[in-house]
Amino acid sequence: MRQNPQKAGRLRPVDLARRHGLSTQAVRNYEAAGILPAAGRTPHGYRTYTPRHAHALATFLALIPGHGHGTATSIMRAVNQDEREEAFRLVDESHAQLLEDRRTLHAVERALRDLGPVPGDGSGPGGMFVGPLAGKLGIRPATLRKWEHAGLVTPRRDPRTGYRVYDGTDVRDAALAHQLRRGGYRLEQIAPLIAQVRAAGGLEPLAAALRDWHARLAARGRAMLAGAAELDAYLRERDGPAPARDPHRTPGT
The missing domain is CATH 1.10.1660.10 (Multidrug-efflux Transporter Regulator; Chain: A; Domain 2)
Structure with a gap:
């Protein structure tokens, strides 16, 4: 009887894709970009993923609203390459930019007084x-x-x-x-x-724009908190026992 790959702890690209409304090609692209760890392979060469890959994808998607697609990609790539100092530096830079944007907003408000x-x-x-x-x-x-x-x-x-x-x-x-x-x-x-x-x-004509600007900065700050929580959980998972190596995977694939 054929074993269900999900019951064996394996996930197909389509399993990851469906959870987040993505295409299977997007999942493969994320792996190629280093956002996901390298996938295992079946004897026939098909990609297989694990819950760790699913967590990596969820972490990446949680990072995007606060950091943007490019920075989120760089953060995940650094984490998956065990370059954590670089990942933390990228996170710090995003927070520094948010602080600078807040200062800019306050400067606009001061200028408008x-x-x-x-x-x-x-x-x-x-x-x-x-x-x-x-x-x-x-x-x-x-x-x-x-x-x-x-x-x-x-x-x-x-x-x-x-x-x-x-x-x-x-x-x-x-x-x-x-x-x-x-x-x-x-x-x-x-x-x-x-x-x-x-x-x-x-000042009244700019009041709505300033309120919107405040709201966008607040939403970005909140998104950074959510992304940080997901990233911390992913790092903790990577610190745990490594998943079993796929015996069917050949080196370099």
């Missing part, structure tokens, strides 16, 4: 030229010109030189655009916000 025009302190009378403003924000002049094309800033032209001159309001709008870009907002999302700020002259 005073929406009045800021005095120009640049190279032209009554405003800043493109180079000094770009340097002040830590961006390229080409970025400011791109923002102008998108309607985020509306500098005037110096009548004598034809150079762009950014007045206090333009400097404020450029600073807000810069902070919102760092927060992950696209130009097409920022343009209407700045247009409303100009028209309304207050």
Whole structure:
């Protein structure tokens, strides 16, 4: 009588795939990428997985919401290669980025507390030229010109030189655009916000965006906690007794 592979502690690619709504090809791709440990093989060359592989897949999927697909892949690859220091470094970097994003949000909120025009302190009378403003924000002049094309800033032209001159309001709008870009907002999302700020002259137009930003950071932090719990459990499992070696697996397969 043929033995059920799941009762023997073996799982087929389709068994892992069905649990998470994936394709069997995705499972094979995850193994090839090092997200899963190398699979065993049947005498006929078919892949067989174990509960450890299932746990590795669940851990990877739990890491994605907080760390992103690329970082989650690198973390799992490091763990499966017993490079735990590298895995911990990657986790730490994600947490550091989340903290930086929180600081960016707080910086945006501080910047928005005073929406009045800021005095120009640049190279032209009554405003800043493109180079000094770009340097002040830590961006390229080409970025400011791109923002102008998108309607985020509306500098005037110096009548004598034809150079762009950014007045206090333009400097404020450029600073807000810069902070919102760092927060992950696209130009097409920022343009209407700045247009409303100009028209309304207050914080209210950005209130919904800031609430959404807070919510996204909170969700990411919570997802990191869930991913950490799953990763810790997977590490504990790997620290336990190793699963029995598949006698049918040939070296290098």
